[in-house]
Amino acid sequence: MDIAAYMAEVGQQAREAATAIARSSTATRNRALLATADALDAARDALAEANSKDLENGRANGLDTAMVDRLELTPARIDGMIEGLRQVAGLPDPIGAITDMAYRPSGIQVGKMRVPLGVIGIIYESRPNVTVEAASLCLKSGNATILRGGSEAIHSNQAIAECLVTGLRDAGLPDTAVQVIRTTDRAAVGELITMPQFVDVIVPRGGKGLIERISRDARVPVIKHLDGVCHVYVDSHADPEKALKVAVNAKTQRYGTCNTMETLLVDREIADDILPLLAGAFREHSVELRGCDGSRAIVPDMLAATEDDWFEEYLGPVLAVRVVDGLDGAIEHINRYSSQHTDSIITENYTRARRFITEVDSSSVMVNASTRFADGFEYGLGAEIGISTDKIHARGPVGLEGLTSQKYVVFGDGHIRA
Amino acid sequence: MDIAAYMAEVGQQAREAATAIARSSTATRNRALLATADALDAARDALAEANSKDLENGRANGLDTAMVDRLELTPARIDGMIEGLRQVAGLPDPIGAITDMAYRPSGIQVGKMRVPLGVIGIIYESRPNVTVEAASLCLKSGNATILRGGSEAIHSNQAIAECLVTGLRDAGLPDTAVQVIRTTDRAAVGELITMPQFVDVIVPRGGKGLIERISRDARVPVIKHLDGVCHVYVDSHADPEKALKVAVNAKTQRYGTCNTMETLLVDREIADDILPLLAGAFREHSVELRGCDGSRAIVPDMLAATEDDWFEEYLGPVLAVRVVDGLDGAIEHINRYSSQHTDSIITENYTRARRFITEVDSSSVMVNASTRFADGFEYGLGAEIGISTDKIHARGPVGLEGLTSQKYVVFGDGHIRA
Numbered sequence: 001m002d003i004a005a006y007m008a009e010v011g012q013q014a015r016e017a018a019t020a021i022a023r024s025s026t027a028t029r030n031r032a033l034l035a036t037a038d039a040l041d042a043a044r045d046a047l048a049e050a051n052s053k054d055l056e057n058g059r060a061n062g063l064d065t066a067m068v069d070r071l072e073l074t075p076a077r078i079d080g081m082i083e084g085l086r087q088v089a090g091l092p093d094p095i096g097a098i099t100d101m102a103y104r105p106s107g108i109q110v111g112k113m114r115v116p117l118g119v120i121g122i123i124y125e126s127r128p129n130v131t132v133e134a135a136s137l138c139l140k141s142g143n144a145t146i147l148r149g150g151s152e153a154i155h156s157n158q159a160i161a162e163c164l165v166t167g168l169r170d171a172g173l174p175d176t177a178v179q180v181i182r183t184t185d186r187a188a189v190g191e192l193i194t195m196p197q198f199v200d201v202i203v204p205r206g207g208k209g210l211i212e213r214i215s216r217d218a219r220v221p222v223i224k225h226l227d228g229v230c231h232v233y234v235d236s237h238a239d240p241e242k243a244l245k246v247a248v249n250a251k252t253q254r255y256g257t258c259n260t261m262e263t264l265l266v267d268r269e270i271a272d273d274i275l276p277l278l279a280g281a282f283r284e285h286s287v288e289l290r291g292c293d294g295s296r297a298i299v300p301d302m303l304a305a306t307e308d309d310w311f312e313e314y315l316g317p318v319l320a321v322r323v324v325d326g327l328d329g330a331i332e333h334i335n336r337y338s339s340q341h342t343d344s345i346i347t348e349n350y351t352r353a354r355r356f357i358t359e360v361d362s363s364s365v366m367v368n369a370s371t372r373f374a375d376g377f378e379y380g381l382g383a384e385i386g387i388s389t390d391k392i393h394a395r396g397p398v399g400l401e402g403l404t405s406q407k408y409v410v411f412g413d414g415h416i417r418a
Numbered sequence: 419m420d421i422a423a424y425m426a427e428v429g430q431q432a433r434e435a436a437t438a439i440a441r442s443s444t445a446t447r448n449r450a451l452l453a454t455a456d457a458l459d460a461a462r463d464a465l466a467e468a469n470s471k472d473l474e475n476g477r478a479n480g481l482d483t484a485m486v487d488r489l490e491l492t493p494a495r496i497d498g499m500i501e502g503l504r505q506v507a508g509l510p511d512p513i514g515a516i517t518d519m520a521y522r523p524s525g526i527q528v529g530k531m532r533v534p535l536g537v538i539g540i541i542y543e544s545r546p547n548v549t550v551e552a553a554s555l556c557l558k559s560g561n562a563t564i565l566r567g568g569s570e571a572i573h574s575n576q577a578i579a580e581c582l583v584t585g586l587r588d589a590g591l592p593d594t595a596v597q598v599i600r601t602t603d604r605a606a607v608g609e610l611i612t613m614p615q616f617v618d619v620i621v622p623r624g625g626k627g628l629i630e631r632i633s634r635d636a637r638v639p640v641i642k643h644l645d646g647v648c649h650v651y652v653d654s655h656a657d658p659e660k661a662l663k664v665a666v667n668a669k670t671q672r673y674g675t676c677n678t679m680e681t682l683l684v685d686r687e688i689a690d691d692i693l694p695l696l697a698g699a700f701r702e703h704s705v706e707l708r709g710c711d712g713s714r715a716i717v718p719d720m721l722a723a724t725e726d727d728w729f730e731e732y733l734g735p736v737l738a739v740r741v742v743d744g745l746d747g748a749i750e751h752i753n754r755y756s757s758q759h760t761d762s763i764i765t766e767n768y769t770r771a772r773r774f775i776t777e778v779d780s781s782s783v784m785v786n787a788s789t790r791f792a793d794g795f796e797y798g799l800g801a802e803i804g805i806s807t808d809k810i811h812a813r814g815p816v817g818l819e820g821l822t823s824q825k826y827v828v829f830g831d832g833h834i835r836a
Contacts, residue, residue, distance in 0.1 A: 108787050110797050117809050221810045242832030249834035357827050369830025379528050391535050391823040392639045393811040405809040409775050412787025414660030416667035
């Protein structure tokens with residue numbers, strides 16, 4: 001297979017489909033989403049069969065249990081995909097919204113109209129349900145999509161792609177508005193991220209290694225976050241009860257997510273009092289603590305943290321702990337070591353809360369709330385395609401709006417510039 | 419001079435200054451702008467002296483008259499810089515604005531806060547007044563700036579840089595919040611556009627060649643437009659008087675700007691009637707017309723347009739003219755040949771106006787208005803750093819808001835995720 005030629009064809013088809021889908025009505029796009037949901041429901045046997053091929057191959061190729069688990073399309077996960085499609089169909093359509101329309105002194109009326117970005121490339125790893133999640137958000141926001149899933153999920157993804165094609169046809173939209181790449185050749189990714197003539201933005205979802213590679217090599221804008229090194233800072237003016245509740249939730253509510261706290265910062269002024277309580281709470285959850293010297297002077301049974309620990313995204317029951325010199329020390333630590341994902345202060349002090357949200361340069365800054373809230377659903381975006389820790393275009397959880405742009409519309413009545 | 423080391427130092431200093439400027443108050447940043455204005459006013463002799471060196475060198479090196487003209491800092495241009503600084507000081511501060519704050523079902527309150535991008539690199543050609551224009555917008559929006567002007571303006575730019583430093587010091591901001599690169603070595607540009615650790619976005623201003631090179635080689639996001647191939651489409655339902663007025667204004671009000679019309683499209687249905695009138699009006703302005711066969715059948719003294727003419731940004735008194743098959747033909751032509759800058763329809767027909775603004779995929783789409791309105795001042799942005807024909811981040815005229823990002827702020831009261 002000539003990968004470059006194949007990808008150019010996929011790109012060209014996506015570019016053409018993008019025009020059709022951008023012009024389609026809200027009802028048409030919703031119909032495609034709902035018809036895809038119906039098609040998935042009708043294709044449960046075919047999905048199971050395709051998925052079992054992937055699972056067999058995966059086990060034969062020695063995939064680890066966690067990977068095999070992510071690969072599996074259980075009936076509950078198929079239900080989840082169907083439900084997700086129906087939810088996205090129910091979200092308000094961002095496309096065509098005109099805002100800020102105002103008259104200018106010249107007499108022209110100027111506003112902004114929300115429009116699709118065009119063609120979105122999604123690169124992801126093993127979970128086949130991402131195929132539906134990502135495609136549904138791109139479709140709803142009027143974009144054409146090119147999906148490149150993990151090679152270990154190729155049969156499952158192709159089976160899902162057939163349901164998407166059924167949905168698109170039912171709505172009278174071009175089949176090529178959503179394309180799942182049919183080759184597992186890695187060269188396809190290299191092509192996808194270097195075709196600015198066909199692809200407007202790339203959204204990679206996966207491990208830090210994948211995302212670093214893509215960001216380095218892409219010739220197309222990338223919406224991404226590399227990792228989530230999130231902090232909770234317990235200020236000396238914290239309500240201890242809130243501090244305990246939030247810190248424990250931020251770490252233990254789920255270990256493997258990017259918005260999980262990885263480093264706990266404690267104000268030196270209250271460390272003697274609160275650190276033993278916090279350590280006790282984490283011990284109950286079997287969280288391994290790695291502390292700075294100051295922390296270990298108070299709670300001696302912590303392991304010693306090294307410089308590397310401050311940068312580490314554990315994604316597991318391990319927590320770095322550091323005693324800092326008040327708010328200034330906390331902000332300095334965060335702006336140095338944080339991945340600019342999500343950071344929270346626990347305090348009852350108005351001025352410190354205000355300084356924290358102003359001076360911490362992260363995509364989500366919080367006061368007296370768990371970092372686990374940094375999520376498209378929790379923020380009311382309806383769904384998210386990912387979380388961005390970049391500053392350009394989209395920052396924080398990225399929902400439908402992040403997959404759109406705004407153009408200027410100008411209404412006149414024969415107006416000319418003087 | 420070790421260019422890589424020098425640029426890394428400039429970058430590091432900018433990154434550090436960015437934190438200080440991001441935290442500075444509106445009043446502080448305005449004071450820096452006003453003090454720079456005063457410093458320029460007091461430095462008129464020094465500016466004239468530095469500028470005369472550049473002018474002498476330019477003439478000695480055989481710069482053409484247009485280039486020498488752009489290079490000159492006349493008293494009127496210095497007045498313009500001073501006035502520009504005062505205007506920017508008077509603009510509303512975008513930084514810190516919190517919007518969309520709302521309670522979520524979980525009880526947390528979520529909103530968005532506008533924040534600076536960080537460090538902005540500006541690359542431009544001969545006009546030294548761009549130094550002040552660009553620096554003032556970046557400063558107002560809380561960003562640190564690295565400016566790289568044309569090598570032929572190096573003395574003028576350094577003299578202006580001294581005034582900026584005076585302004586920054588007067589306001590108690592770090593000198594390094596605005597840095598003008600002190601070398602004319604082209605390698606400095608190569609470094610500037612490949613330091614994502616120090617630079618958050620590049621705004622190139624200049625010819626298409628410069629911008630293409632920068633976009634190709636940059637490892638940092640670029641806000642740009644390559645060229646302005648703008649269209650006016652005269653629909654069969656146009657009011658002929660408006661059509662004439664707008665078409666003539668769009669072409670002749672100023673020839674050298676990116677929002678000037680370069681191709682006129684005329685609906686076949688009214689071409690026999692209106693094309694002779696339009697041609698006559700352009701003849702009065704000595705505009706050379708290059709027409710398609712259909713146009714030349716009606717106005718025989720036009721030159722014959724070639725395929726290249728549809729892509730051409732003449733930036734002068736030349737206009738391509740094409741007869742098209744109604745609105746569909748116009749949209750097809752525009753979406754194929756337009757540089758997605760600004761396109762306008764002249765029509766009294768509601769449905770056609772609505773289709774045009776929806777289906778033309780350009781950064782500004784207009785009805786019955788001159789393309790010359792596509793401009794930050796005319797749109798009410800106060801000023802513009804440039805015009806973007808990209809879809810990511812900023813589209814159309816880019817003002818202060820385009821130099822900012824939004825982070826999420828979350829307020830809780832000990833809220834945890836269930």
